[in-house]
Amino acid sequence: MKFNSTLDSIKSYEAGKPIELVVREYGINKEDIVKLASNENPFGCSPKVKEAVRSIIDNMALYPDDSMVKLKTALSNKYGIKSNELIIGAGSDQVIEFAIHAKAHEGSCVLMNSVTFAMYEIYAKQVGAQIIRTASREHKMEEFYTLYLEHKPSIIFLCTPNNPTGDGLLAEEMLAFIDKIDNDTLVIIDGAYMEYARFKDTAYAVEPRDLVAKYENVLFLGTFSKAYGLGGMRVGYGIASAPIIEALYKVRPPFNITTLSLEAASVALEDEAFVQECIADNFKEMARYEEFASVKGIDVIESYTNFVTLSLPEEKNSSKIAQELLKKGMIVRDLSSYGLNAIRVTIGTSAQNDRFFQLTEPLL
Amino acid sequence: MKFNSTLDSIKSYEAGKPIELVVREYGINKEDIVKLASNENPFGCSPKVKEAVRSIIDNMALYPDDSMVKLKTALSNKYGIKSNELIIGAGSDQVIEFAIHAKAHEGSCVLMNSVTFAMYEIYAKQVGAQIIRTASREHKMEEFYTLYLEHKPSIIFLCTPNNPTGDGLLAEEMLAFIDKIDNDTLVIIDGAYMEYARFKDTAYAVEPRDLVAKYENVLFLGTFSKAYGLGGMRVGYGIASAPIIEALYKVRPPFNITTLSLEAASVALEDEAFVQECIADNFKEMARYEEFASVKGIDVIESYTNFVTLSLPEEKNSSKIAQELLKKGMIVRDLSSYGLNAIRVTIGTSAQNDRFFQLTEPLL
Numbered sequence: 150m151k152f153n154s155t156l157d158s159i160k161s162y163e164a165g166k167p168i169e170l171v172v173r174e175y176g177i178n179k180e181d182i183v184k185l186a187s188n189e190n191p192f193g194c195s196p197k198v199k200e201a202v203r204s205i206i207d208n209m210a211l212y213p214d215d216s217m218v219k220l221k222t223a224l225s226n227k228y229g230i231k232s233n234e235l236i237i238g239a240g241s242d243q244v245i246e247f248a249i250h251a252k253a254h255e256g257s258c259v260l261m262n263s264v265t266f267a268m269y270e271i272y273a274k275q276v277g278a279q280i281i282r283t284a285s286r287e288h289k290m291e292e293f294y295t296l297y298l299e300h301k302p303s304i305i306f307l308c309t310p311n312n313p314t315g316d317g318l319l320a321e322e323m324l325a326f327i328d329k330i331d332n333d334t335l336v337i338i339d340g341a342y343m344e345y346a347r348f349k350d351t352a353y354a355v356e357p358r359d360l361v362a363k364y365e366n367v368l369f370l371g372t373f374s375k376a377y378g379l380g381g382m383r384v385g386y387g388i389a390s391a392p393i394i395e396a397l398y399k400v401r402p403p404f405n406i407t408t409l410s411l412e413a414a415s416v417a418l419e420d421e422a423f424v425q426e427c428i429a430d431n432f433k434e435m436a437r438y439e440e441f442a443s444v445k446g447i448d449v450i451e452s453y454t455n456f457v458t459l460s461l462p463e464e465k466n467s468s469k470i471a472q473e474l475l476k477k478g479m480i481v482r483d484l485s486s487y488g489l490n491a492i493r494v495t496i497g498t499s500a501q502n503d504r505f506f507q508l509t510e511p512l513l
Numbered sequence: 514m515k516f517n518s519t520l521d522s523i524k525s526y527e528a529g530k531p532i533e534l535v536v537r538e539y540g541i542n543k544e545d546i547v548k549l550a551s552n553e554n555p556f557g558c559s560p561k562v563k564e565a566v567r568s569i570i571d572n573m574a575l576y577p578d579d580s581m582v583k584l585k586t587a588l589s590n591k592y593g594i595k596s597n598e599l600i601i602g603a604g605s606d607q608v609i610e611f612a613i614h615a616k617a618h619e620g621s622c623v624l625m626n627s628v629t630f631a632m633y634e635i636y637a638k639q640v641g642a643q644i645i646r647t648a649s650r651e652h653k654m655e656e657f658y659t660l661y662l663e664h665k666p667s668i669i670f671l672c673t674p675n676n677p678t679g680d681g682l683l684a685e686e687m688l689a690f691i692d693k694i695d696n697d698t699l700v701i702i703d704g705a706y707m708e709y710a711r712f713k714d715t716a717y718a719v720e721p722r723d724l725v726a727k728y729e730n731v732l733f734l735g736t737f738s739k740a741y742g743l744g745g746m747r748v749g750y751g752i753a754s755a756p757i758i759e760a761l762y763k764v765r766p767p768f769n770i771t772t773l774s775l776e777a778a779s780v781a782l783e784d785e786a787f788v789q790e791c792i793a794d795n796f797k798e799m800a801r802y803e804e805f806a807s808v809k810g811i812d813v814i815e816s817y818t819n820f821v822t823l824s825l826p827e828e829k830n831s832s833k834i835a836q837e838l839l840k841k842g843m844i845v846r847d848l849s850s851y852g853l854n855a856i857r858v859t860i861g862t863s864a865q866n867d868r869f870f871q872l873t874e875p876l877l
Contacts, residue, residue, distance in 0.1 A: 150697055150730055152615045152760040159763045167578040184575075193574035202773075203567055209777060210557035210742040211548075214531040239603060242766055250639065251516045268766075275614065275764055333514055366514055378574040381772030396516040399523045400639055402606055402632075407771050408745030409566075413573060 155255065155277040168480070175476060182478040183504050185495040188312075188342075188456050190378035192427045192498070195420035198379070198413050205412050213408045220411050223418040224386060229358045233391045236398060239405050241341055241370040241385030246272050247397040248368060248387070252335050253278040253303050260302040262288050264487050266312045266339060278303070286489075287311075288318045290326040297330065305330065308339040310346050310353070313484055313493045315452030317346050317353035324355070327364060335393070337368045341385075344376035346453035348428045353453050357388040365390050368397075375455060376424050377417045382410040431455045434496045441506055445513050458484065460491045461513075467492050470512050479508050519619065519641040532844070539840060546842040547868050549859040552676075552706075552820050554742035556791045556862070559784035562743070562777050569776050577772045584775050587782040588750060593722045597755045600762060603769050605705055605734040605749030610636050611761040612732055612751070616699050617642040617667050624666040626652050628851050630676045630703060642667070650853075651675075652682045654690040661694065669694065672703040674710050674717070677848055677857045679816030681710050681717035688719070691728060699757070701732045705749075708740035710817035712792045717817050721752040729754050732761075739819060740788050741781045746774040795819045798860045805870055809877050822848065824855045825877075831856050834876050843872050 168182050193199075221232050228235075238244035245268055253259055255277030261269050263283045270280050281300050283292040288307060297305065309318040327336050338355060340346075347354035357369040372385035384406055387397060406414075417424075438457045442449040448460040461467050467490045471483035482493040494505060532546050557563075585596050592599075602608035609632055617623055619641030625633050627647050634644050645664050647656040652671060661669065673682040691700050702719060704710075711718035721733040736749035748770055751761060770778075781788075802821045806813040812824040825831050831854045835847035846857040858869060 150616075150699065150756060150760075152763075153618050156615060156760060156763045167576065167580070169578045169582065170580060173582070187576045189574050189576065193571060198573070199570045202573070203570060206563045206567060207557060209562070209566070209745045210553050212531065212551045212553065212738070212744045213747075214533045216531070216534060218533065218537070239766075240768060242768070246766060251520060252514075254517050272766075335514065374576070380576045381573045383577075383768060383771050392514060396514075396520060399520045402603075402610060402636075404604060404606070404747060407747050407774055409773055410771055 155275060159271060159274050171475065171478065171480060175478070177478045182480065183497065183501045184480040185497050185501060185505060186480040186482045186493075187380060188375055188454070188495045189380045190376060190427055190455070191496070191501060192378060192430070194378035194413065194417055195423040197420050197423075198416045201416040202409050202413050205409065208408050211408055213404050213406055213411055215403050217406065217411055220384075220406075220415045223415050227418055228388060230361055230388055231391070234361050234388055234394055236387045236394050236401065237406055238385045238387065238401075239383040240374055241339065241372040241387070242268055243405060244368075244370055244385055244387035244397065245269060245337070245339070247400050248304065248335060248337060249273055249276055249278070250400045251396045257303040258300040259304045259306070260293065260296055260300065261306040262308060262311065264311070264314055264489060265306065265308045269306045273304075286314060287316055290322050293326060294329060297334070302334060304335045304337060306337050306339060310342045310453035312341065312454070313456075313482065313487060314450050314458050315454045315456055315493075316450050317350070317453035319352055320355045321352070327367060330366065332366045335366055335368060336364070337370065339370045341370065341372045341375055342454040343371065344424065345428055345431065345455055348425070349432060349453050361388060361390055365392070368393055373414045373417060376428060377414070378427070379410075379413055379417060382407070382413050384410050384414040431496050434499060434502050437502055437506070438494065438496065447513060456493050456495045458489075458491050458493045460489065463490070465513065466490065470509075473512055474508055477508050479505060481505075519639060523635060523638050535839065535842065535844060539842070541842040546844065547861065547865045548844040549861050549865060549869060550844040550846045551744060552739055552818070552859045553744045554740060554791055554819065555860070555865060556742065556794070558742035558777065558781055559787040561784045561787075562780045565780040566773050566777050569773065572772050575772055577768050577770055577775055579767050581770065581775055584748075584770075584779045587779050591782055592752060594725055594752055595755070598725050598752055598758055600751045600758050600765065601770055602749045602751065602765075603747040604738055605703065605736040605751070606632055607769060608732075608734055608749055608751035608761065609633060609701070609703070611764050612668065612699060612701060613637055613640055613642070614764045615760045621667040622664045623668045623670070624657065624660055624664065625670040626672060626675065628675070628678055628853060629670065629672045633670045637668075650678060651680055654686050658690060658693060661698070666698060668699045668701060670701050670703060674706045674817035676705065676818070677820075677846065677851060678814050678822050679818045679820055679857075680814050681714075681817035683716055684719045685716070691731060694730065696730045699730055699732060700728070701734065703734045705734065705736045705739055706818040707735065708788065709792055709795065709819055712789070713796060713817050725752060725754055729756070732757055737778045737781060740792060741778070742791070743774070743777055743781060746771070746777050748774050748778040795860050798863060798866050801866055801870070802858065802860065811877060820857050820859045822853075822855050822857045824853065827854070829877065830854065834873075837876055838872055841872050843869060845869075
């Protein structure tokens with residue numbers, strides 16, 4: 150059977166190895182495995198969220214409230230935006246998919262950073278769009294602007310802080326760039342890690358309500374998978390002007406968020422104190438990684454997220470090191486598929502980080 | 514901002530009204546509302562599923578096992594198929610979306626029954642495909658065949674038992690039709706209610722393993738949303754030959770099923786006895802609807818599902834009756850948007866059905 154030719158060039162996303170897989174492949178006891186590969190919050194979610202989800206277990210049979218009123222109200226209040234400026238996705242991933250399906254098509258261009266979140270390319274290829282990438286590892290606005298003028302892309306992705314490198318883009322620089330972009334180009338700011346950037350240095354943070362107030366063509370993405378500790382529940386969101394949201398709704402499948410996930414995300418927003426404590430701990434522990442790297446003479450990219458990217462010296466091979474660590478039950482992300490000789494490590498609990506240092510010490 | 518022109522003709526799916534909405538709109542107490550609108554299992558899911566989900570609440574922070582090994586193994590064993598003949602979707606809905614995105618495109622045709630599940634058309638329009646429909650309310654294979662010869666569709670949808678009418682298609686008739694279809698046309702058998710048909714009369718049931726063994730071009734869809742009582746958890750699946758599954762995987766987003774949903778569906782398969790008891794009760798209660806309709810002189814379409822479709826006489830208006838019932842806290846589905854003067858009612862518990870008869874009695 151023949152399928153659409155746009156599928157020919159698609160490679161599937163390489164996910165962080167789940168703990169179950171390492172148990173199966175390497176025969177390591179589940180309790181001896183430490184996963185620092187998917188930038189999950191090592192403290193999980195607020196205890197209030199767990200309690201709330203437990204209390205509605207009987208509702209698993211009922212289709213979700215597809216108007217998502219509870220979650221949309223909570224998010225609108227958090228951000229000071231209107232409900233029609235908001236769409237919920239099964240992870241911010243799904244909002245990326247909506248945007249690409251609504252705006253890009255065969256023959257259109259999608260512009261993104263040299264090294265950035267892999268799903269932009271995968272979804273763009275699904276609709277047959279052409280991928281244009283900048284040259285530098287960091288987001289350089291002048292490179293973006295040159296390529297914008299040359300290719301007139303339908304969508305520009307700005308991932309800040311960037312995944313998988315962790316570096317941030319100054320809000321001022323980014324906004325000065327967006328000011329120069331025509332209104333028919335959709336600029337997507339992927340802020341999956343924005344809570345961390347906002348905590349570390351507000352100069353690297355943008356406020357969605359300011360974006361919506363000022364720009365007709367900007368879509369901001371946020372997620373519950375990282376700081377809010379709900380990676381397993383698949384809830385993210387997009388914030389933009391009402392006409393953009395209306396278009397994205399047309400490609401949204403009904404019931405795209407589970408009944409339990411809607412409740413979990415709604416209640417997570419009621420315990421911001423928990424999230425802020427987790428973020429504070431994250432940066433305290435991150436300092437230990439920076440110290441470790443410094444002692445070892447390894448470059449660490451300055452991170453505005455809950456992970457660090459260690460750029461290895463030439464004589465060390467990131468794939469081999471990730472593999473060695475995996476055999477010992479330590480799951481990190483090898484970035485060789487992104488063209489980097491680097492490993493990405495999620496900041497874990499203090500004990501998990503101890504274990505990382507202990508296992509990595511002899512390898513570096 | 515301009516969006517893809519394929520979006521222009523898309524109307525959003527009209528979901529069954531959730532209980533929360535009726536509480537908000539009509540100010541009725543939540544406990545006084547009976548929802549018989551979305552074909553959920555009124556007994557919910559197996560108690561074993563609830564226990565299992567409760568026990569892994571701490572895992573909400575962890576991304577799902579994207580290889581879905583536990584659920585795929587359980588489903589493969591249930592159906593006697595190989596793991597590479599299976600794909601899991603966020604509801605069978607999402608597998609429909611995958612199939613359309615992988616196979617249909619602007620200019621191609623998608624053939625479906627006159628009255629059938631609304632999402633086939635919505636997804637097909639998203640990719641700009643043309644919709645071709647038969648004339649009769651029931652699936653008539655000779656009508657499908659004539660239109661197949663005329664339009665050479667890329668996809669044919671057969672929904673059996675059909676939603677929203679509940680009638681079934683004899684397996685023998687369906688297979689004789691598929692035998693005549695060329696291998697480059699994808700035939701999708703939507704078996705969301707197949708568990709009910711299999712219980713009532715095996716002549717109306719197909720076995721996915723037989724389909725995979727015989728046909729290269731057939732995709733069978735199943736779901737946990739109906740008989741398995743997990744409508745809120747968004748888990749469905751597609752079963753087909755390995756090359757079809759491989760193509761669908763290319764348009765599958767990673768982590769499309771939540772961590773809790775994977776566990777819920779896996780454990781649901783361990784308690785088939787619960788599901789069979791629910792189905793037995795369903796048909797016992799359905800007889801009461803048939804009796805009620807007969808006394809009232811109303812046509813009821815013979816149903817192989819967990820719902821009945823009551824075709825109203827000309828002097829009664831289905832929209833008005835559904836609206837009257839809604840004001841009293843009884844949610845059913847008006848089928849006027851499908852061009853039918855009919856209401857679709859999910860078979861509830863005995864008490865819920867009593868309430869339906871009591872409230873409907875003065876209206877019909």
